[in-house]
Amino acid sequence: MTRSLRRALLAGLVLALLAPASPATAAPEGSLTWAVHISLAPTFFDPAETPGLITPFMILYAMHDAVAKPMPGQAFAPSLAQSWTQSKDGLVWEFVLRKNVRFHNGEPMTAEDVKFSFERYRGSGAKILKDKVGAVEVVDPHRVRFRLKQPWPDFMTFYATPATGAAWVVPKKYVEQVGDEGFKKAPVGAGPYRFKAFRPGIDLVLEAHDGYWRKTPHVKTLVLRVIPDEATRLAALKRGEVDIAYSITGPLAEELKRTPGLTLTPTYLPFTSWLVPVEQWDPKSPWHNLKVRQAANLAIDREGINQAAYLGLSKITSSIVPSQMEYFWRPPPPRYDAAQAKKLLAEAGYPNGFDAGELSGDTVYGSAIGEPAVNYLNAAGIRVRLRVMERAAYYLEYGEKKLRGILYTGSAAFGNAATRMENYIVAGGRYVYGSHPDIDGLFAEQVNETNARVRQQILTKIQQMVHERAMFLPVMETAFLNGVGPRVEVHGLNVIPGFAYSAPYEDLKVKKK
């Protein structure tokens, strides 16, 4: 052995000894168990059937992976695609896919799978995606091109966020082999965890996928246990049967907070709650007067409602657009000033207040937020009665514009400021009783605007106009409260903005014994 070879071997040995053990390559170990508040359905295993609910993403983030998806600190994080470009005319989006990504069954992930998954997608938002996207072309095995029929600035908002599940990739060959039903029984994805067992109504068991491209997961087994009753979920968390319990509210949340070893952890969906006086469009109604609407805004103690209903963990707001959404403009914070509210009412010609009819809402939030709001409005002289309706009936009548007075509204639909406005502010929206032509005009201007800066300016302007005209009585961005047990080191809650559940799963950790 020559001296130089010996020296090289020695240097290699020293380097090997000095190199820190990479946590990413450590074998997964241990398990984490969740108490899930909602039944898990096999349809959640197939990204093609993603309904307009956030719930399936609880599973998609584990079993599957997307071309791009929200990740910590990034609204559209490169995932199966390592990069993408948009043509100058805004009509072509080209994604460069990662090499050496494999599905759980060992098949390589290619552009064919991306195209197949998009074309197979039939869930929420499928219509708008298919209407806007003219063609998906496979350029080479690791390059895929989306051709739009017209410039569409919201393409990524619909493609690469939980607004749809179209970017989540399934193995074409396997799906064609087993069929849609077979896929739901034995799903195969490219995510950090592979499907192990599912007992409908009981639990879903997932096992770490060692070959996941981003990193090897730390935890070997994940168990999602369905426990529909929240008192039972809390009991299971206290006993250590589960490590994380979703959706614990009211007095149970207070109890959770008091229990040593457990942590109350809120997460925030893009879920805003607000009240809307729908009679503002009727010139004969007191609500038509701006001062009345401003008075109503001042009359409500949002922080008081937050403390009473959500232990102060929700975020009070002056906008119906969630603060985490793209193109959000932050209005001045809401103020509670009962005296000023009464003064404004007097200036508007209602020194003794007025009869405002009913405040209608659904049985859950309409009651939790509507009831205290009614008390505050009554105290200011806006005499209103609470009318609570069953949720489906309420939203049906609301959508059909049959309800009068003040309406509670809450929306957790994914998207951006523009998509939120489309449903609630602009003429033609499902829940729009009336609109301002200047706002409609501005909204139409930004629809095809591909310059993000210009678009931001227009959408900011619209939000300012909505705020100045006091079209709504925004209340809060409602917190989703969860409990975390003592075994958990990294729970993944609140890491991805706007995502209610634990993720990314590969980052989760259990404390060492």
Added chain:
Amino acid sequence: MRRFVLRRAAYAAVSLFLLSITIFLFVRVTGDPTVLLVEPGASQDDLDALRTELGLDRSLLVQYGTFLRDVVQGDFGRSFYYRTPVLELYVSRLPNSLLLALAAMVFSLLIGIPSGIMAAVRVGGWWDSAGKMFALLGLSMPSFWVGLLLILFFSVYLGWLPSSGSGTALHLVMPAFALGWYFAAAHMRLARSSMLEVLGSEYVKLARLKGLPEARVIAKHAFKNALIPVLTLAGINLVLMVNVAVVVETVFAWPGIGRLLYEGIAFRDFPVVQATVLLGGTMIVVVNLVIDLLYAVIDPRIRYER
């Protein structure tokens, strides 16, 4: 006999037909399920697409015709929420419900019958008072309350039993108790009154006059006859336990038919509600039919009655 069987079977078929119309219409009276299957604020396009996909854009008559045609062929449709065949869901949950119902039934009979007999034998005594109190509590305490108390005490405080779920015998203890208590109370009351009636009958008096020991009179002569109405009620109660343990199954996260029905109602999952109610109704109709036929076999006079 053949005409009697055919007539009763026809009654059963008519009952089920009427039940199918009732449940079909009632679930639809509750409103549009699509708004519950998406986040609030979903676009009109998505709601319309969902309505078309679920077949809710068709006329009621067409929907009912399709439903009836499929049910006759054993197809109860696909769940709106789970997107799988409802029958598959029902069959997967049935063993859990049967297991829970059987355990609860065993518990209710083991508690209800002896305490009812003892209360009847010692009328006005300590056993009678304790039995009445037990029955009163069982019948008046809501099962969700019983369930939560059990979880707090045996699971959280003592740590003896798992709080929820299924899979082991320990998981079965609390839900069986919570479900069985109500029925144990009913069985206890019926056992008591039935035993009292039998103890006052002529043949029991005769047995006593013959000088038989009291224990033998009760065990051999009175008990057997007092048991008949209790077992008849238990049979019907078993069907109820399988199908309507909605609250207990929800509190204990027990994956049975009751919870399936709860989920069906919560999500306005029309096919699930229709199937669980119709199949539950079928069980009750079949049990009644069998009882009718057995009565006819036991008592030949019945078959001549109209």
